[in-house]
Amino acid sequence: MVQTVFILGLVGRIGRVYFLIFRGKSTSFRLLNLLLAIASCMASKLHNPQKTLERLRLIGMLEGISYLVLLFIAMPIKYVWQDPYWVKQLGMIHGVLFVFYVLLLLMAWYDFKFSWWVAFWIFVLSLVPFGTFYSDKKFLKQYSI
Numbered sequence: 065m066v067q068t069v070f071i072l073g074l075v076g077r078i079g080r081v082y083f084l085i086f087r088g089k090s091t092s093f094r095l096l097n098l099l100l101a102i103a104s105c106m107a108s109k110l111h112n113p114q115k116t117l118e119r120l121r122l123i124g125m126l127e128g129i130s131y132l133v134l135l136f137i138a139m140p141i142k143y144v145w146q147d148p149y150w151v152k153q154l155g156m157i158h159g160v161l162f163v164f165y166v167l168l169l170l171m172a173w174y175d176f177k178f179s180w181w182v183a184f185w186i187f188v189l190s191l192v193p194f195g196t197f198y199s200d201k202k203f204l205k206q207y208s209i
Contacts, residue, residue, distance in 0.1 A: 113175035114208070120168040121204055127165045128196035130158040135193055165190055176207050 138150040166187070173183045186203055189195030 116168060116171045116175055117204065117208055120172045121200055123161060123165045123168055124196040124200050127158065127161040127190065130154060130161055132193060134158050
């Protein structure tokens with residue numbers, strides 16, 4: 065519970081999006097809530113594009129670290145000592161961070177008018193180990209103040 069509250073507080077308005085996704089009964093209702101929440105975040109008068117970029121970079125770092133820990137620590141524990149506990153726990157944390165990363169990428173793409181090519185490569189690099197660190201250095205650092 066504490067981890068969920070921390071993650072929801074960490075990403076601000078995106079936490080509300082995460083809550084709305086899992087509150088609905090059907091998949092279409094979840095998708096509709098997600099799209100409405102993203103639209104409301106983008107249209108809000110309180111929306112600060114620079115904060116969105118800062119959150120994207122922070123979540124990107126956390127997501128990259130969680131991916132590396134999952135691959136290089138939890139997976140060997142699972143297959144060497146036959147203990148799947150760490151993969152389940154870290155996998156859930158990594159999954160939540162990845163969802164936040166993609167949502168923040170969409171918001172930053174909207175705010176900073178990234179080209180399709182840049183947004184595509186930032187997303188693809190998030191699927192590769194060490195990719196979020198490279199995308200932060202190569203693409204995202206140039207947009208921050």
